[in-house]
Amino acid sequence: MKDEVQTPEDRSAKLKGLGTSRRRVEDARFTQGKGNYVDDLKLDGMLFGDFVRSPYAHARVKSVNIDAAMALPGVIAVLLAKDLEPLSLHWMPTLAGDKQMVLADGKVLFQGQEVAFVVAEDRYIAADAIELVEVDYEELPVITDPFKALEPDAVTLREDIAGQTEGAHGARRHDNHIFLWEEGDKEATEQVLSEAEVVAEEMIYYHRTHPCPLETCGCVADMDKVNGKLTLHGTFQAPHVVRTVASLLSGIEEHNIRVISPDIGGGFGNKVGVYPGYVCSIVASIVTGRPVKWVEDRMDNLMATAFARDYHMQGKISATKDGKITGLWVHVTADHGAFDACADPTKFPAGFFHICTGSYDIPVAYVGVDGVYTNKAPGGVAYRCSFRVTEAAYLIERMIEVLAIELGMDAAELRSKNFIRADQFPYQSALGWEYDSGDYHTAWDKALKAVDYDGLRAEQAAQLEAFKRGETRKLMGIGLTHFTEIVGAGPVKNCDILGMGMFDSCEIRIHPTGSAIARLGTISQGQGHATTFAQILASETGIPADSITIEEGDTDTAPYGLGTYGSRSTPVAGAATAMAGRKIRAKAQMIAAYLLEVHDGDVEWDVDRFVVKGAPERFKTMKEIAYAAYHQPIPGVEPGLEAVSYYDPPNMTYPFGAYICVMDVDVDTGECDVRKFYALDDCGTRINPMIIEGQVHGGLTEALAIAMGQEIAYDEIGNVKTATLMDFFLPTAWETPNYETDYTETPSPHHPIGAKGVGESPNVGGVPAFSNAVMDAFRPFGLRHAHMPHDHWRVWKIARDLGLHS
Amino acid sequence: MIPGGFEYHRPDSLAAAVGVLREYGDDARVLAGGHSLIPMMKLRMADVEHLIDVQDIAEMKGICAEGDKIAIGAMTSQHELIDSPEIARVVPILSEAALQIADPQVRYCGTIGGNVANGDPGNDMPGVMQCLDATFLLHGPDGPREVAARDFYEAAYTTARDDEEILTAIRISAHAPGYAYEKQKRKIGDYATAAAAVLIEKRDGLVANASIAMTNLSDVPVWSEAAGADLFGTDCGPEAVAAAVDTMLGDIDPTEDNRGPVEFKQHVAGIILRRAIARAWSRA
Amino acid sequence: MSETTSQMNIKLTVNGEAHEVTCEPRALLIHVLREDLNLTGPHIGCETSHCGACTVDLNGKSVKSCTLFAAQADGAEITTIEGIANPDGMHVLQEMFREHHGLQCGYCTPGMITRAYRLLEENPAPTEEEVRFGMSGNLCRCTGYQNIVKAVLAASDQMAAQKEAAE
């Protein structure tokens, strides 16, 4: 056999397993326009549903007249809250233990809120009908500021829970208050702060923004009345959770619901939640007996589904005079909008915000988060980050800078001085996390060297002198970040969503001829799961990745899983995949031993085969074993070669990285240009370097957008000022710089293949890197902090306030 | 985002188009590239009963240069302006400005006629046209007439064009070698935070003629004769430039929007104008 | 709002095939392509002519088909992503997008490739800057553009090499 002369290295290369920059299997379809996204779906008799939305941020709905709309030919139905009430579907539970109106029930609480659902023959008629629905509103006072919402005389927004002093996460101290959530030792921290040699304090606002994937949210609900089955196609990052929720809400038994996530045009957290559009489509399909499609337009998307951030963070950090950090105290006022619809694990109403001690060995810390209702859209999703980790990383990376200013110290040195040392892992943080692994000093030193940090500082000083001499109007900023993420939610003991533990799953079926299909509980939105999960399996089972089909997103066929967000696919489903592969291998070992007529323990694994120990010429390849598994009776072994694994991770994983950004800041126009960006990521074992690099480029570009201009802004009366892509900043190729990527590789000790996940690191680390660069430029003139986004006028204002225009 | 319904007309002559306009008056609108009008219709901010697509009208197409005069058909796209050797030779400020408009796809569709007829203070070409002292050729039921760009803009979306008139061409004379169109925007595809068109003619080392206009800093384009006069006879030194900028800043009237507050726009207008003057002077 | 629901007949040549469609004057080209002709390659990302996901080639121009009435395209020749490939296989651009990881979720990809196709027709040897400027009417939320730019430049190189070989 030709095979026999191949070295293990040759055979291994053929598998395209772990560590290979394997080209993506998805791409042939996508590059030829053969993707299958939800709006591409066309079913017989399909209707189109669309919403009448509130133009007001806070108003009483006095009456709704649908007569004119119903009279329009082609209009099939107009649903109002009162139509949903008999089904108890006019409100729905949120992922955060609150409830949310599906359709306006007596009042509206944010601009763009769903008031009526028009169902028509097509989207043109639906659009016309929306114009014909007459709603009589009585405007109420609007609150868009969470601090004002908590003032004693503030108007009650949520009349449905007025007077209730207990919420889903404990006591409420005001009608507009949702929860106070605390972690750490408040007393001890305050003690340390009061006695500290140096304390730096700052108010840091991480503005409201939006994930804005290129494809908006949508679904097609298809109730087959004959066999009682509901099929729901949609942009779901967590299809299995949607099935369970749909069953609980509708009363349809779960086996009669099939949820399908087709190709998804980006998610970034936007497609985790359950939206009124899904509920109304289901009801409309049940009522009409026809499939109903709902696809939001971009304005609907930006106004109504899934904002992110909106954290007002008060930080205090203490240190010794020579820069050893001694404590961190944080209080957050979290603007959750009209309903608490944050997509966080149940026990964590502020997500994993308490990772905010970051990469630093901080002996004592305290975090308190107050959740508040305002007249803004609900959401609070993890926009390309793991549950509020972005906010946490931004906070600590800003506090470090502010402390460096307070101490008169170089910020790189201050970081280095306070990193958790490699020998401290596993590291117990003051706020309760156990960091699995890391080597921060090595990564940091590599990064500083790669960019010639000292050289950059010298260049910056020279440019500053030139500026002072009037030779240039540009300042140079150097933005540093060393972030630590926490991803891979998570251990079922502390992570659940609506009571469902956040494990994930993989089911593998090896075919008789030695190819395979694996199904997972996750769903790709561009991360390339069909490519990378096959690579994990290839390395585990010796079946070439090209011979493995990966399938996700159909709840009728895939094993139950909690879906894809919070960088959890690789840490959780990736681990399940490896573990299922190992189960396959364990059975294969028995079969191989039988075929080779030796004891199980006498064979050993070698890339793609079991060989007899000490007799490498005697072996059975996985392909041969698969064939035997189906065709040869083997005593004591069931036929077939399949395995399922449900993986409950023992811990989270803690990817980290060192990012350095060099920015040129024009003090007159406020324009900022990224001159250089260096990104070192450590995501543990690297499955596919090409895909990792792509994730880093994409995440950094989202970070660039957030730091430099992207926001969901409201005026005083609650109008969304940034509801189209003219005003909601998404950079084009022209505004986006080139990035240099680099890596270190510190495997996770508890993950089967040591992988940690990378999709969200660049967003988590990128935002402070860009932001720090802008502010670093102004440090010589006394700037401590300025709020994001750093769009032209706000940067210009920094310069003006520092007197740089006179 | 679905527009309301309308009747579609695609006349193949100017006379026929004017006929339709005449018949429906207020209820009819000309559709050129559609890249200002269609977005408004989709947002249902423009309600149109009769849409007159003028793409087949030969009289509205083409670029015709004769000596130092150039006539540009209203249906000339921004892409064609950038591509045209005649434009590059006679009025290069137009290609420089067109490159700053929107993005490649929009420039293939958007026409110069639509850009100047629209009356949106955000459009870049009106300021350039005023700077160039261009004239617009309008065709109505009573035949053609010419209106100077400097007399055309009355208020946002209100121009000297009668409802029943169609803008067919733009006439411009060759400009001085000193030219610049400078624009600050948030990103590609954005309208100007501030933009300046500057033309300078230099003779014997001094400014013999200067024309200055700015975009999106008032509800109409702002051509400031006085600002140009401030440069006249000078060597475009710091004092002269400061005077011109001061004059212009007195003439603009920006409003606050997502691009920033009034104070910022005032400041940036000054910066952009300085840059445009410097660049124009360096080419003069 | 007017209640006009008149229908009109439109002739389009799409990817070399002649079609006749009956639609309302207000029907947007993107909807006619996607819903009447089942060409779902061009996508809808913003509907306000900012994202370019709906880009198609119309009479040799890259246009955003969400901001064009199908009526305006009556008589036009249109190429969508479905018509970019050669009969004998993928277009070099399609191959290079794959080779250089120029796509992730794939939603922007049809518009990107269709736009890049016209860009390279007009400027067969662009610089990186020209590619970034020429592709600036197309938004991508996933890739950060770096690999898209790489892919377009690589396609330009390959096309030049192919042309040379053919000569």
Ligand SMILES: Cc1cc2nc3c(=O)[nH]c(=O)nc-3n(C[C@H](O)[C@H](O)[C@H](O)COP(=O)(O)OP(=O)(O)OC[C@H]3O[C@@H](n4cnc5c(N)ncnc54)[C@H](O)[C@@H]3O)c2cc1C
């Ligand atoms: C994303 C995006 C970004 C843009 N950015 C910019 C920018 O930075 N700068 C800029 O200047 N523009 C910008 N525009 C607008 C673009 O340049 C438009 O194409 C242009 O303003 C109008 O030209 P049009 O041919 O598309 O006109 P249309 O949209 O067809 O018409 C606009 C208006 O003018 C009227 N009209 C058109 N032609 C005539 C005529 N010949 N006679 C009488 N009336 C007529 C129409 O009835 C309509 O009221 C942008 C557009 C988009 C979609």
Ligand code: FES
């Ligand atoms: S959908 Fe047409 S440009 Fe975005």
Ligand code: FES
């Ligand atoms: S690949 Fe997802 S938007 Fe470009």
